[in-house]
Amino acid sequence: MAFDDCPPSVDPAQDAVNQTRLRHAVARDARAMHSDGGSDAAAVEQSPIDQTQAELPRFSKPRLPRGYDHPARLKLANERTVRWLERCKAAHGRPHDQALFGIVQGGASEETRTWSAERVCGIELPGYAIGGVAVGERSDDIARVVRHTAPLLPWEKPRYLMGVGYERDILAAVLAGVDMFDCVLPTRNGRNANAFTPTGQVRLRNARFAEDSGPIQEGCDCAACSPSSHDAAFGDGNEIPNNSRSSRASRPAGNDSPFTRAYIRHLFLAGEMLGPILVSLHNLRYFQRFMSDLRATISTDEWGAFALRWPIASAGMPAGLVPLGPGASGHAA
Structure with missing residues (x-):
């Protein structure tokens, strides 16, 4: 499946299609090496070896562009996924202290997922994972695919949903019987001044928080909202640069007081590293409480x-919010 010999297209649109095909073309049972544009037939066996320090390694799998649900391409990719998984299991050298999960793929097609x-x-x-459902789809589409796929996975084994996500998506997945999740959302949003709360995200860069002396979330026990409960050694944080535009952009005296929304906003505007740290800590604790x-x-x-x-x-x-029945709402990690 090589396109190197294709003549250049005089049609810019067709050339773009050819380039897309080339980027996603993979020789049989070889893995595309996106770092150098080549491929490595031994990379499948190398994948679990490269993850020797991981408690939960996941085998390599073909990558399709977002929204790519062409039936023939999905079929080829899924057949290759199964072959790669068989080879990864054979090459996996630590089955007794390292859990190798298989990943169920199939895009938005329920037939292919089955x-x-x-x-x-x-x-x-x-254990087994559901992959390919957090790459830009709407929440309703994620829920539909997960509700179809989760009951197909063994009930007695952990079920892992990859790359999810927002609270609604997690809740829908748990109700469908998913146990485990991973996502960069808490820290990625934290780095961008977006704090999670039970009623929605708080965008702390907004000007309306310039005079806000309250914590990110009332009653939160994170290191930003309740630093005394964590023995946080951030200092008093009372002194702020003269160029601050808010008279309330300082944290009240004493480590018992929360970091205010105004102060955290100031940290982001000033480019201070403490801002992303505080909001990331808050978001991580928020999702810990949510999962608990x-x-x-x-x-x-x-x-x-x-x-409520x-x-x-x-x-x-x-x-x-009734669970789906047998096999649903099982563990939730």
């Missing part, structure tokens, strides 16, 4: 009360 789940889950592994509450609610089955505590997550969810 095919992938049957093949991937037919290979005995410690999810685990507790699985035990109590009080989903209505959960919806986390309105941003439950907005638009099915009435009553």
Whole structure:
């Protein structure tokens, strides 16, 4: 599947198509090496070896452009995924202390997802993942694919949803029976002054927070909102540069006081590293509490009360937030 010999296209649009095909063309059972544009047939076996320090290595898989759901291309990519997984398992040298997960793919096609789940889950592994659902789709599409795919994975093994995500997406996945998640969202948004709260994100760069003496979130126990509970050694933070435009952009005296929205906004405007650190710490703690509450609610089955505590997550969810039945709402990590 090589396009190097294709003559140059005189049509710019067709040339763009050819370039896209070339970028995503992969020889049989070889992995494209995007760093140098080449490929390496041994890279599949090398993948788990490269991740020897990881507790949860994941095998290499073909990468398709976002929204690429052409049936023939999906079929080829999924067949290659299964072959790669078989080779990765054979090459994996630490099965007793390192969990190698298989990844179910298939784009937005439920038929292809079913095919992938049957093949991937037919290979005995410690756990299984759902991939390819956090690459720009709407929340409704993510939920649809996850609701279809999660019940196809073994109930007795951990189910891992990759790259998710926002509260609503996590809640929908837990209700479908997913146990584990990973996402850069808390720290990526934290670096950009976007703080998560149960009612929605607070964009701390906004001018309306220039005089706001409150914490990011009332009642939050993170190191930014409640530093005394963490013995945070950030200093008093009372002195601010003369070029500050806010009379309230300082943190109140004493380590018992929270870092105010105004002060955190000032840190971002001044380019101070402490700003992204504080909001990232808040976001990480926010999602820790969110997941803890999810685990507790699985035990109590009080989903209505959960919806009241986390309105941003439950907005638009099915009435009553009732789990889907057997195999759903199982563990939640």
